[in-house]
Amino acid sequence: MTHIIFGPPGTGKTEKLITKVESYIKKGVDPDKIGYFTFSKNATEEAHRRMYNNFGLGFDDLPYFRTLHSLGFKQLGYDKTKVMKSEHYKEIGLTCGIELKYASWNEDEGGIFNSDSPHLSLIELAKSKNISVEEQYNLGEHNDDIDKVTLLRLEREVNNFKRDRPGMVDFTDMINELVGSKKFPKLKVAFIDEAQDLSVMQWKVVEGIKNNCEALYVAGDDDQCIYKWRGASVESFLNLNGSKEILTKSYRVPQNVFDVADKIINRIPNHKRVQKTWVPTSKKGHAQCHDDISEIDVSNGEWLILARDRWKLDEFEQYFQDNNIFYERSKKHNPLQDKFEAIDLYENKLKKGLYLSYDECHSVKKKMLNKEWTNKMFKAMVPNKMYNMDMLKKDFGLNTEDRWQSALSRIGENDTIKIEDLLNKGENLIKGARIKLSTIHGVKGNEKQNVVLPLCLPKASLDAYEKDPTDEHRLMYVGATRSKESLHIIYPKKGGYQI
Numbered sequence: 001m002t003h004i005i006f007g008p009p010g011t012g013k014t015e016k017l018i019t020k021v022e023s024y025i026k027k028g029v030d031p032d033k034i035g036y037f038t039f040s041k042n043a044t045e046e047a048h049r050r051m052y053n054n055f056g057l058g059f060d061d062l063p064y065f066r067t068l069h070s071l072g073f074k075q076l077g078y079d080k081t082k083v084m085k086s087e088h089y090k091e092i093g094l095t096c097g098i099e100l101k102y103a104s105w106n107e108d109e110g111g112i113f114n115s116d117s118p119h120l121s122l123i124e125l126a127k128s129k130n131i132s133v134e135e136q137y138n139l140g141e142h143n144d145d146i147d148k149v150t151l152l153r154l155e156r157e158v159n160n161f162k163r164d165r166p167g168m169v170d171f172t173d174m175i176n177e178l179v180g181s182k183k184f185p186k187l188k189v190a191f192i193d194e195a196q197d198l199s200v201m202q203w204k205v206v207e208g209i210k211n212n213c214e215a216l217y218v219a220g221d222d223d224q225c226i227y228k229w230r231g232a233s234v235e236s237f238l239n240l241n242g243s244k245e246i247l248t249k250s251y252r253v254p255q256n257v258f259d260v261a262d263k264i265i266n267r268i269p270n271h272k273r274v275q276k277t278w279v280p281t282s283k284k285g286h287a288q289c290h291d292d293i294s295e296i297d298v299s300n301g302e303w304l305i306l307a308r309d310r311w312k313l314d315e316f317e318q319y320f321q322d323n324n325i326f327y328e329r330s331k332k333h334n335p336l337q338d339k340f341e342a343i344d345l346y347e348n349k350l351k352k353g354l355y356l357s358y359d360e361c362h363s364v365k366k367k368m369l370n371k372e373w374t375n376k377m378f379k380a381m382v383p384n385k386m387y388n389m390d391m392l393k394k395d396f397g398l399n400t401e402d403r404w405q406s407a408l409s410r411i412g413e414n415d416t417i418k419i420e421d422l423l424n425k426g427e428n429l430i431k432g433a434r435i436k437l438s439t440i441h442g443v444k445g446n447e448k449q450n451v452v453l454p455l456c457l458p459k460a461s462l463d464a465y466e467k468d469p470t471d472e473h474r475l476m477y478v479g480a481t482r483s484k485e486s487l488h489i490i491y492p493k494k495g496g497y498q499i
Contacts, residue, residue, distance in 0.1 A: 002210065002242030005219040008278040009261070009481035010252025010447070013219040014043070017191045018050055020217055024189055031057055035064040035190035035209060037071065039197045043445070044070075064185055068202050072174030075183045084162075084170040089120065092157050096150070118142060119151045121230075123158065127172045128199040128231030172201070179204045187213040194445075195220030195240075199231035218242070222273050223265050226441060226475050238274065248278045252447050254285025257487045261480045264499065267473050286486035293319055296452060296488050299425075303435045304448040306479045308497075309458045313437050320435070324418050326427045327435040330442055340419050340429040342366070355386040440479040451483035455499065456492035465497065472497055 007013025017036075024034055031051070038044045047065055051057040059065075066074065086100075093100035101116045115121050126136035133155050137148055162168045169177070178184075179201060190213045192198075192206055197220075210216045218240060225234035253261065258280035265273075290296055293305075293316060305327070307313045313329065320327045328334050342364045349356055356364070358381055381387070422429060436448070453476070457465060465472045476497055480487055489499065 001214070002216045002218065002240065004240055004242045004244045005217065006244065006246045006274055006276060007219055007221050008223065008247065008250060008276055009221070009478070010250040010281075011247035011278060012251060013221070013247055014193055014445075016247065017193055017217060017219050018047060021047070021051075021191060022054060025051075025055055025057075029188050031055075031061045032063055033186075033188040034062070035185065035187045035213065036062075037064075037066060037068050037190065037192050037206075037209070039067065039194035040445075041067055041070075043193060064187065064190075068198070068205050069171045069174045071185075071205070072178035075178055075185065076174070076181060078169060078174065079167060082165075082167040082169060084168060088161065088168075089115070089117075092154070092161050093117070095157050095161075096154050098150070098154065117154075118146050119154050120158075122146060122151060123155050124170070124172055125229075125231050127176065128201055129233075130176075130200050130204075175199075175201045175205060179208065182208060184208040184212045189213055189215045189217070192216070192218045193220070195237050196222050196225040196234050197227045197232045198236065200233045200236065201231075203233060203236040216242075223268070223276070223474060224444070224478050226444065226471070226478055228471055246274075246276050246278075248276075250278055250280050252484050253280045253481050254283035254483070254485060255280045256285040256287040257480060257483045258285075260287050260487060260489075260499065261477055264473055264480060265477045268470055272470060283485070285483070287489070288486070289489045289491060291491060291493075293452065293454075293490060298325065298435055298450075298452075301434065301485075302449045303452065304443060304446070304450070304482055305435060305437045305452045306440050306443065306482070307438075307454055308440065308456065308461060308475070310439065311458060312454055312456060313439065316437055320437075324421055325435065326422050326425075326429070326433045327437055328433040329437040330439075334433055336415060336419055336422070337429055337432065338363070338366075339415055343419075344430060350389045350392070353388055353390075355388045357386060358383045361387055361392070440475050443482055444478060447482050447484055449483075449485045450488065451479070451486070452488045452490065453479045454490040454492070455497040456490075457496050462495050 005013055005016055007016070021034060021036055025031060036044070036047050038047070044065055044067055048059060048062060051062055051065070063074070064071070072078075090100045098117065098119070100120070122136055122142055123133055126133045129136065133151060134148075136142075137146070137151060184205075187209070190209045192209075195206075195218045198206065206216075206218070218237075220237055222234050222238055225232055225237075228234065250258070305313075305316050307316065317327070317329060319325075326334060326336070328337070345356060345360050345364050348354075349360075350364070361381065419429065427434070436443075455476070457472070461472065476499075
């Protein structure tokens with residue numbers, strides 16, 4: 001029996017699934033007979049934490065709480081050392097005469113492949129859709145800078161690289177080989193979250209799971225399908241047969257933000273989506289349009305600064321740096337934060353006779369200390385041991401105050417002034433930045449009090465938008481509905497998305 005749950009933004013579809021998981025455990029179903037499969041590693045870890053807090057169940061008790069590619073890894077007994085990494089793709093690129101700056105798999109986000117090579121990205125897209133590279137090329141969905149000869153040569157070299165290294169796989173291979181082997185676990189019940197993001201081949205895994213369990217629960221929202229560019233098959237989700245439930249109450253989106261989001265999503269034709277009636281929170285909220293980021297006061301509260309692509313984030317980042325506004329970009333710390341943490345550890349712990357962990361010592365070393373006389377020191381340190389100033393001076397050569405004082409100069413006068421200014425503004429440099437910069441794809445499932453959503457589009461996205469706006473409607477819908485209180489829309493100076 002298959003149960004399908006449609007959950008508009010903030011309506012608690014994940015909470016619905018988790019609560020159902022808990023009900024099966026309370027009924028006495030063995031945890032190792034329950035499968036909980038998510039698109040992202042972070043979502044899986046959150047489910048693990050919930051099961052541990054409520055039932056005392058650890059990772060070993062829940063072997064099938066995983067991402068789908070991780071399921072393939074487990075069932076087929078892959079070796080972690082055999083998983084394709086960036087350096088492998090760079091080596092392949094050299095063979096083809098192509099310089100690759102980055103090419104890697106993001107395990108945190110469902111094994112998404114990120115590369116500066118559109119050729120590599122197209123190869124992986126074809127694999128996720130279970131079609132040939134040439135078929136994908138002939139669809140004409142790619143940019144003009146993809147050369148067919150280069151594409152097919154690169155595909156051949158990737159295959160040769162894996163052939164010459166038995167057991168070498170990538171994240172898509174884990175899915176495809178699991179489907180081919182049919183080594184699916186026998187479960188009592190299985191749960192699939194964020195179903196709208198699954199590829200054609202991942203849906204084949206879902207089918208295999210379904211055939212090996214008594215009940216299947218699938219949750220998602222076709223309106224939030226924003227990974228079509230990497231093979232997500234929203235059609236597979238929409239065509240799924242089973243009992244259907246639509247969650248109708250949002251616990252996140254206020255009225256004025258809802259009005260904007262509703263206007264966006266209802267531009268998608270009825271035959272391309274499931275019609276849903278849902279209501280916002282009781283809060284009025286706030287929605288406002290601007291011409292530039294400088295018009296928005298971000299001095300208080302928590303903020304998500306979103307963009308369609310990385311190039312716009314570069315522009316926002318430069319603005320915040322120029323105005324010494326404390327921020328984080330995606331999952332990376334602001335460099336000033338790392339430096340401040342090192343200073344804080346030195347000033348408020350080491351100098352006061354307190355102990356630091358190995359990792360904390362490493363933070364101080366990395367941001368403050370001279371590499372020449374600390375590399376030897378850290379080779380001799382024990383990772384699970386604590387260290388104070390006296391121990392570092394006595395046992396590891398940091399025997400004079402001069403060395404510590406000279407180390408502080410590595411921070412630099414300019415950064416010191418910036419740090420002092422941020423502290424005077426009331427920023428908590430230890431806790432982390434109130435302001436987060438990210439692409440819309442990078443914050444799916446997240447929320448903040450305030451959201452900035454620019455409507456500018458890069459040329460490739462603008463061209464696709466003019467041909468078929470459906471994907472951009474979904475993307476902007478996701479961006480807008482991250483807001484819990486206010487939405488600030490920045491209109492483009494020239495071509496972009498229109499609300």
